[in-house]
Amino acid sequence: MDYTNLIRKALEARSHSYSPYSHFAVGAALLCADGTVYQGANIENAAFGVSQCAERTALFQAVFEGKREFTAIAIVGKAEGAEPKLCAPCGICRQALTEFCSPEDFEIVLAVTEENYKIYKLAELLPLGFTNESLH
Numbered sequence: 001m002d003y004t005n006l007i008r009k010a011l012e013a014r015s016h017s018y019s020p021y022s023h024f025a026v027g028a029a030l031l032c033a034d035g036t037v038y039q040g041a042n043i044e045n046a047a048f049g050v051s052q053c054a055e056r057t058a059l060f061q062a063v064f065e066g067k068r069e070f071t072a073i074a075i076v077g078k079a080e081g082a083e084p085k086l087c088a089p090c091g092i093c094r095q096a097l098t099e100f101c102s103p104e105d106f107e108i109v110l111a112v113t114e115e116n117y118k119i120y121k122l123a124e125l126l127p128l129g130f131t132n133e134s135l136h
Contacts, residue, residue: 003074003119006031007111010074013039013054020044023080026087028054030062033069038062055093063100070100072107074117086110086118094126103129 006029014027019042026042040057055073062070077087088110089097097106103123111117123129 001072001107003072003109003111003117004114006037006072006074006109007076007114007117009037009039010076010111011114013041013058014076014078016041017054018043019080021046021048024077025080026054026075026077028058028076029074030055030058030070031072031074032062032067033071034067036062036067038065038067053090053093055089056096059093059096059100068100070097070106072109073097074109074111076111084112086112088125091126094122095129097122098126098129098131103131 009029010027013029014025017025019025021044028040030038038058038061040054042054044051075087075089078084101122106122108120108122108125109117
């Protein structure tokens with residue numbers, strides 16, 4: 001699959017980051033099974049536990065609007081004054097994605113640019129994830 005547009009949307013989303021404490025801006029673009037794309041950026045707070053990651057911002061907005069099937073997410077991150085490099089989702093975001101995404105099928109696109117990226121399956125980044133099946 002060509003993820004150029006999804007990465008472009010993640011790069012655009014990164015420009016909306018509110019990261020005055022870490023100075024690390026993250027953007028995400030979540031692709032729904034129906035082709036809809038939801039963007040998110042990290043939003044920090046002086047009380048760090050209140051901060052919200054870009055991936056969950058996009059995911060929660062999509063779920064709020066009734067979406068439940070997702071194909072992929074592109075993630076870009078960049079520290080202020082530094083060259084961009086691959087930025088993987090935190091453990092909380094990986095767990096949140098597992099609630100709605102098939103770990104074996106859902107693709108996580110870690111990108112620096114539209115041409116420089118790597119693709120991982122969610123299961124690779126969250127082996128033995130805790131799912132609803134874990135509750136039974």
